[in-house]
Amino acid sequence: MADSFHRVLSAAEVPPGTKKAVQVGDRCILICNSNQRLYAISNICTHAEKPLERGRMSATWIACPTHGARFDLATGKALNPPAVKPIATYEVRVVDEWIEVLIKEVAT
Amino acid sequence: MAGETIEAGKNTTPPKGETRCPGAPTTQEIIARDKVPAPAWVRSESYEFMGDQDIPTDRYIDPAYARKEFDTLWKKTWQFACREEHIPEVGDYYVYDIGPYSFIITRVAQNEIRAHYNACLHRGTKLRASGTVGNAEEFRCSFHGWCWNVDGSHKSTTCHWDFPHVDPKKFTLPQARVERLAGFVFINMDQAAPSLAEYLGPEALAHIQAWKLEDRYVYLHVSKRLPANWKLVIEAFMEAYHVIETHPQVAVSNGDANSQYDVYGDHVDRFISTLGVLSPHLYGKHTEQDILNQFTLGDSGALGSVQRTLSGGATAREVMAQMFRGMFEKATNTDLSKVSDSELLDCFSYTVFPNTFLFPGISLPMVYRFRPDRFDHRKCLYEVLFLRPVPLDGQRPAPAEPIELRDDQSFTEAAGMDQGFGVILDQDTDNLRLQQEGIEASAKRGLTLGNYQEIRVRHFERTVDQYLGQKS
Numbered sequence: 300m301a302d303s304f305h306r307v308l309s310a311a312e313v314p315p316g317t318k319k320a321v322q323v324g325d326r327c328i329l330i331c332n333s334n335q336r337l338y339a340i341s342n343i344c345t346h347a348e349k350p351l352e353r354g355r356m357s358a359t360w361i362a363c364p365t366h367g368a369r370f371d372l373a374t375g376k377a378l379n380p381p382a383v384k385p386i387a388t389y390e391v392r393v394v395d396e397w398i399e400v401l402i403k404e405v406a407t
Numbered sequence: 408m409a410g411e412t413i414e415a416g417k418n419t420t421p422p423k424g425e426t427r428c429p430g431a432p433t434t435q436e437i438i439a440r441d442k443v444p445a446p447a448w449v450r451s452e453s454y455e456f457m458g459d460q461d462i463p464t465d466r467y468i469d470p471a472y473a474r475k476e477f478d479t480l481w482k483k484t485w486q487f488a489c490r491e492e493h494i495p496e497v498g499d500y501y502v503y504d505i506g507p508y509s510f511i512i513t514r515v516a517q518n519e520i521r522a523h524y525n526a527c528l529h530r531g532t533k534l535r536a537s538g539t540v541g542n543a544e545e546f547r548c549s550f551h552g553w554c555w556n557v558d559g560s561h562k563s564t565t566c567h568w569d570f571p572h573v574d575p576k577k578f579t580l581p582q583a584r585v586e587r588l589a590g591f592v593f594i595n596m597d598q599a600a601p602s603l604a605e606y607l608g609p610e611a612l613a614h615i616q617a618w619k620l621e622d623r624y625v626y627l628h629v630s631k632r633l634p635a636n637w638k639l640v641i642e643a644f645m646e647a648y649h650v651i652e653t654h655p656q657v658a659v660s661n662g663d664a665n666s667q668y669d670v671y672g673d674h675v676d677r678f679i680s681t682l683g684v685l686s687p688h689l690y691g692k693h694t695e696q697d698i699l700n701q702f703t704l705g706d707s708g709a710l711g712s713v714q715r716t717l718s719g720g721a722t723a724r725e726v727m728a729q730m731f732r733g734m735f736e737k738a739t740n741t742d743l744s745k746v747s748d749s750e751l752l753d754c755f756s757y758t759v760f761p762n763t764f765l766f767p768g769i770s771l772p773m774v775y776r777f778r779p780d781r782f783d784h785r786k787c788l789y790e791v792l793f794l795r796p797v798p799l800d801g802q803r804p805a806p807a808e809p810i811e812l813r814d815d816q817s818f819t820e821a822a823g824m825d826q827g828f829g830v831i832l833d834q835d836t837d838n839l840r841l842q843q844e845g846i847e848a849s850a851k852r853g854l855t856l857g858n859y860q861e862i863r864v865r866h867f868e869r870t871v872d873q874y875l876g877q878k879s
Contacts, residue, residue: 347549355499355542359808362541366549369539380536381549 304392304399313337313398318361320352323402328389330398331372334358338372339389339400346382424456424858427665431687434667434679441748442725443732448614449679449749453669457865461853464846466871467636473784477506480761480874483597485606485674487763487776488512488522490792491590492624492806498542498557502535503594506781510583511535511546512592515558522583522594528561529553546580555580588612590621591763607759608672614757618767623794625806629821630790632814635839637762637779637787638871639846643835644756644764644775645863647680651688653834656827658686659693659701660723661754668862673870674760676863682752682770683724698723728752735769741796743769758863760870785843791832 307321308330318331320342329342333356340361342350349365356362360378362369368382375385390401427433435452438445466472488503489512500513502525509525511534525533527548534546534555545562546555554562559580564570583594586603593603604612633640643649650663657663662681670676683702685693699715702723717726728748735751736743743751750768757765764775772794780786790809797803810821818836819829846854856865 353544355496355540357540357808358805362539364541364543365547367535367539367541367543369541379539 302401302403304394304401306394306397306399308398310393310396310398316356318352318356320350321400323400326387326402328400329361330391330400331356331361333372337391337393337398339391339398340370340372340375341387343386344368344370344382345377345384345386351386422456423459424454424862427859428687430690431662431665433665434662434681437662437665437681437684437724438679438747438749438753441728443728443745443747445747445749446617448617449747449755451669452667453610453671454667454859454862455670456858457670457862457869459856459858461855462865462868464849464852464854466868467639467843468785468847470784472875473636473779475875476779476871477508477781479876480871481505481508481596483595483600483874484761485586485593485595485600485603485759486761487759487774488592488594490625490806491520491587491592491621492803493540494520494592496542498544499540500535500543500557501540502537504537504781505778508596509533509537510594512585512594513543513557513559520585520587520592521559522585523555523559523580524582527553528578528580529564589615589618590623606674608675611671611675611757611759614767615765618765620765620767620794622797623772624797624804625792626795626804627793627821627823628790628807628809629812629818629824630788630809631812631816631818631836632780633787633789633836633839634785634814635787635843636784637777638868639842640787640789640839641758641762641764641777642864642867643839643842645676645678645758645867646857646860647678647754648857648860649838650680651686653838654831656701657831658689660684660698661686664688664860666860668859670862670866673873675757676866677755677757678863679749680754680756681724681749682754683722683727695721695723699726702727724748724752731770739796740798740800742799758867760867761874 305323308319313319313330313332315332318329320327320329327342329340329352331338342352344351344363346366346368349363351361351363354362354364360369360371366381369378370386371378375388377383377385392399489501493501494514497514497516500511503510503512510522511525512522515521525535527534529551532548532550534548543557552565556562559582561575561578564573583596586593588603647663647666650661651658660682662684664687666678666680668678685698696717699717728751731751732743752770753768754771755766755768762777766773774792776790778788812821818824818832819826
């Protein structure tokens with residue numbers, strides 16, 4: 300299957316400063332509207348696999364509410380313990396007022 | 408003249424500490440000539456002679472001394488932990504570390520902030536990593552999952568059946584004391600310490616309250632580890648005496664040798680260093696236009712490009728006050744019509760013992776924080792936060808994310824840092840490395856201080872001695 304953009308939410312559903320989790324296939328993705336930009340990141344913390352969606356979000360990071368690991372919104376990089384591994388990030392765009400996320404299919 | 412130093416042989420020696428820079432106006436005389444008059448907290452003096460003995464230098468070079476500071480001074484003093492704006496919502500936290508100690512500064516209710524000791528009461532794991540911020544609905548230990556509510560009360564013990572000896576009521580997270588002032592959150596580990604108001608004393612407290620720093624926000628935050636003991640680093644910022652040699656580019660527009668120095672009780676001191684006037688060291692060597700051209704700003708980003716032209720016999724100081732008032736108002740969307748020329752232009756440097764500097768001015772609007780490196784007494788973590796007035800529309804911008812410079816980077820590399828200001832900090836850094844090494848190399852085991860211009864250094868070290876239990 301080819302890489303493809305998936306329509307996940309209307310843009311109005313994620314106003315500035317908010318975030319919303321969506322399911323795309325087996326992926327749980329968090330759409331974040333921060334600092335006048337949309338980000339699409341994995342909603343699952345790489346430390347203890349807890350959801351990030353209730354975590355505090357700044358202009359550049361999101362903090363896991365369970366144990367406090369933070370991740371860079373743009374790159375997914377883990378910024379502090381207890382996480383070490385990055386979270387996945389996804390290319391995101393708005394088409395006709397819809398937020399679309401690029402899912403890359405892994406060759407099997 | 409300020410630079411002429413040898414006074415030996417005179418018969419009529421004034422009492423120690425009473426001599427001021429000869430041939431130059433005092434800070435108060437400069438400010439009294441301004442068009443928009445300064446408030447009372449500017450127009451007062453509070454100098455006190457405190458002796459002229461050398462300061463012993465073991466305190467800067469002995470690791471045992473640093474360990475003793477952690478056991479005494481740092482456990483008993485009020486310290487700036489974070490700004491309120493760092494934790495605006497209930498559950499927001501900011502981890503503040505000093506040496507081995509760590510606290511989760513947490514907003515537990517809209518108008519209540521607590522400082523939890525950052526360690527699980529089970530087997531001691533930090534509940535949040537140092538240097539982090541976030542929001543919690545509970546503090547859950549990442550090791551075995553013991554859990555506390557954000558107010559510090561014990562919430563749950565994993566496999567409680569195995570801990571019949573754990574009474575949840577007795578397992579509340581220990582707390583340091585918290586007080587808030589001017590948008591700053593202060594903590595103190597000493598439950599018997601005086602209140603923050605008593606600690607500051609009535610006069611210094613009134614000054615701080617007058618500034619309304621709660622109505623400002625952090626628009627730039629830069630940190631860097633500096634190559635000297637934390638006390639040497641602090642002392643490098645306590646006087647304008649070094650300006651002519653260390654920062655000659657600034658001296659053209661700075662009343663350095665005629666700056667004013669004041670002390671308030673044991674824990675607060677200040678200087679007022681006028682800007683927009685020529686250094687007494689340089690009298691006769693520069694014009695008013697030179698002064699205008701050389702002015703350095705901490706917040707030049709608020710101004711954009713400045714037309715620096717003098718006309719009609721006006722002084723550089725007059726022109727700058729008028730120009731800056733309008734430009735800062737426009738750039739920051741604030742009303743500065745009642746703010747005095749002095750507050751707009753001058754450098755006001757206040758120390759709140761042990762490690763916080765507050766600069767309530769507009770053109771140099773900083774907060775400094777200095778903390779010893781817990782693993783190396785010859786290193787100091789320095790932070791500078793630039794504050795701007797909250798815009799008139801009431802929308803408080805989020806505080807800036809800290810920019811952490813590496814040891815080998817220039818301050819000018821921090822995005823948003825005024826280049827002139829970054830150069831000044833680099834010049835100070837270079838001196839500090841040489842000073843730390845020089846003190847270690849020296850055959851002389853004491854620092855010799857000026858009676859007036861270096862009174863803040865003596866005042867600071869006198870209070871250090873008090874906390875370390877040493878006679879000063």
